[in-house]
Amino acid sequence: MTTHSAKISPGSQVCLHLAVYLEDGTEVLSSFGDEPMRFRIGDGTLAPGLESLLIDLRPGADEQILADGSALFGAHDAGLVHRVPLSDLPEGFAPEPGEVIQFQAPGGQETPGTILSVDKTEAEIDFNHPLARRGLRIHVHLIEVS
Structure with missing residues (x-):
């Protein structure tokens, strides 16, 4: 059952729209305007660092988050x-x-x-993640958590 008091935690099933933009505004990926993404936190759909930005969000959240790519995808090796x-x-x-x-x-x-x-x-x-050395803006709209 999904309620507005539910929040994302490890193992949560989520339904959301997600977009990732470079510092200059270039869109890298987006589910907005398409079907929302449905996945379980920790299943490997998203990088663990990106998932960590979602923890504790509740349905209806519409967040813009600035992030360093190395924090989300790993330091340059x-x-x-x-x-x-x-x-x-x-x-x-x-x-x-x-x-x-x-x-x-x-x-x-x-x-x-x-x-x-x-x-x-x-x-x-x-072969490091292509976004690891970039400043990023993440836009997430959380639809559902179960």
Whole structure:
């Protein structure tokens, strides 16, 4: 049963709209204007740092939250920056600095990588979360908690 006294806590089932914007206002993702997101806190749908911003919100909450990407997605790890031979990238792909592309990780899951630089034989790719080094504005409208 959902009541207005319910609030988000670990394990809560939630229904909400969520948008993430860069400091310059660029929208990174948004469920506004589409179906709301439905998930359980802790199920891996959202990064744990992002989930932590939702704890204690109650249905009807409409919040704008400023956050540092590293607090939400982890501090930058220099060990996740790699030089990759261009021959390992998809055939015909011309990487551009700043571009974020998906890579297949050894376990089968996809992971994003941000192209930092490109020379004649290699691309330097940062496999840290693409938003980890950014200032962010999070907009959340909580519809339901159970």
